[in-house]
Amino acid sequence: MTQSADLIESNDATGRTVAFTGSLALAQLGDLPNRTDAIEGDVARIDLTQVTQIDTIGAWIVHSLAKRTQAEITGASDDAMRLIDVVSRNDQPLETRNVPPHPIVRILEEVGVATRMTFNTMIGLLGFLGAVVITSFMLLRHPSRIRLIAVVQRIEVVGISALFIIGLMSFLVGIVIAQQGSVQLEQFGMEVLTVNLVGRLTFRELGVLMTAIMVAGRSGSAFAAQIGTMQLNEEVDAMRTIGVSPMEALVMPRIMAAVIMMPLLGFYASVMAVIGGAFLCAVSLDIPPVTFFQRLREVVPLTDLYIGLIKAPVFGLIIAIAGCFQGLQVRGNAEEVGLRTTAAVVQAIFIVIVLDAIFAVFFTWLGWK
Structure with missing residues (x-):
């Protein structure tokens, strides 16, 4: 049976360590996200040696903790590290347009969209007219x-x-x-x-x-x-x-x-x-x-x-x-x-x-x- 996710904190001469154990899959996380968010201060290492399974959510939890505490991730399997790398590469802020476009720009944009739609419609009507002509000749035959x-x-x-x-x-x-x-x-x-x-x-x-x-x-x-x-x-x-x-x-x-x-x-x-x-x-x-x-x-x-x-x-x-x-x-x-x-x-x-x-x-x- 898959073991539920857990974490163990420890301190030694090299610094503070957070060790995850069990399955870091969504169904086995329990209250682990809340416990992870409650960790404050510096963390030297995040140990994943005893992790048996990990999915995208688990990788996000590990990545978020490492990013917040500047900790080093150790003991992870190759698959786990690839998943954590993918999550970290996609952890980028979204660019939002807080400033509305200039009215003239918006008008020109709407005119351009309408012109393109009109052009595509006329091309479609011409193509449909061609299909009607072909069908008419077939019916005449x-x-x-x-x-x-x-x-x-x-x-x-x-x-x-x-x-x-x-x-x-x-x-x-x-x-x-x-x-x-x-x-x-x-x-x-x-x-x-x-x-x-x-x-x-x-x-x-x-x-x-x-x-x-x-x-x-x-x-x-x-x-x-x-x-x-x-x-x-x-x-x-x-x-x-x-x-x-x-x-x-x-x-x-x-x-x-x-x-x-x-x-x-x-x-x-x-x-x-x-x-x-x-x-x-x-x-x-x-x-x-x-x-x-x-x-x-x-x-x-x-x-x-x-x-x-x-x-x-x-x-x-x-x-x-x-x-x-x-x-x-x-x-x-x-x-x-x-x-x-x-x-x-x-x-x-x-x-x-x-x-x-x-x-x-x-x-x-x-x-x-």
Whole structure:
């Protein structure tokens, strides 16, 4: 049976000696640490000849006593001395930053971290876009692998379930555009140009852009949360284990649904915004709906409609890619799901607005004014 740790103090002509006996392992120490701390004064030697076992805690006790009393360690085995040497080498004071960094340094540090994170995210999105393109070509070569039921389900969630909220929002936006535009044009006696303002602005820009923002907040966040929860529960890993591609089963149905529904939702939103503008013109400006729509046909070129329909599927692709990408990045805990969902919405809206500005410059350069 292992003997419990003990110490014996003695004095002779060479000085004071502290001899440890028994096992200096954690389970056998007992009150030895307190007795060691109570030793005061000079100690010439620490004798470990009768020590049968020692672990890191025991080595720390011996090292602390030797350091405090400037004693020499004798009688230790080779293993014990190696362990005591390791403990002594790691007995170094930690450097702490008591002085907070300068505010400018802290701001620059945060900007650097944000820039690096943004760069890494953009690289990840580009890589994910490449994976989507590869999967799309594979599905085109093997159409039987397209999950039509999943696509139809996503179409219902992205499109049909969103008709009411998108229609109501667009109707109110049309009223606001007509009201604010008529107030400004009234100063010049040109209230009739409110029709031009509502028609061209909704079909060319706001109809598709507001729809994209609504879909990003509604469906993009849902994509990130759903896939993120599956990632957290290891369902995505289980799909890979049984040979099911998450890109085909989870990502592509959502992307296809968003790309298909965005042009339809954008056109629907534009029509509802025009109806809202016509309603306000009929109430406030005494412009009958028949006159409003006749004027609308004269002043709104088909190119405005084409521009909106061209931008819509691109916006849908960006929203779906951002949501699915962030969902697949979830790691660790449930809090990560919320963070990634927020990131998906912010990134999708940001990229959509940037692309909308690029499209505006591009179509103007083409002469589609």
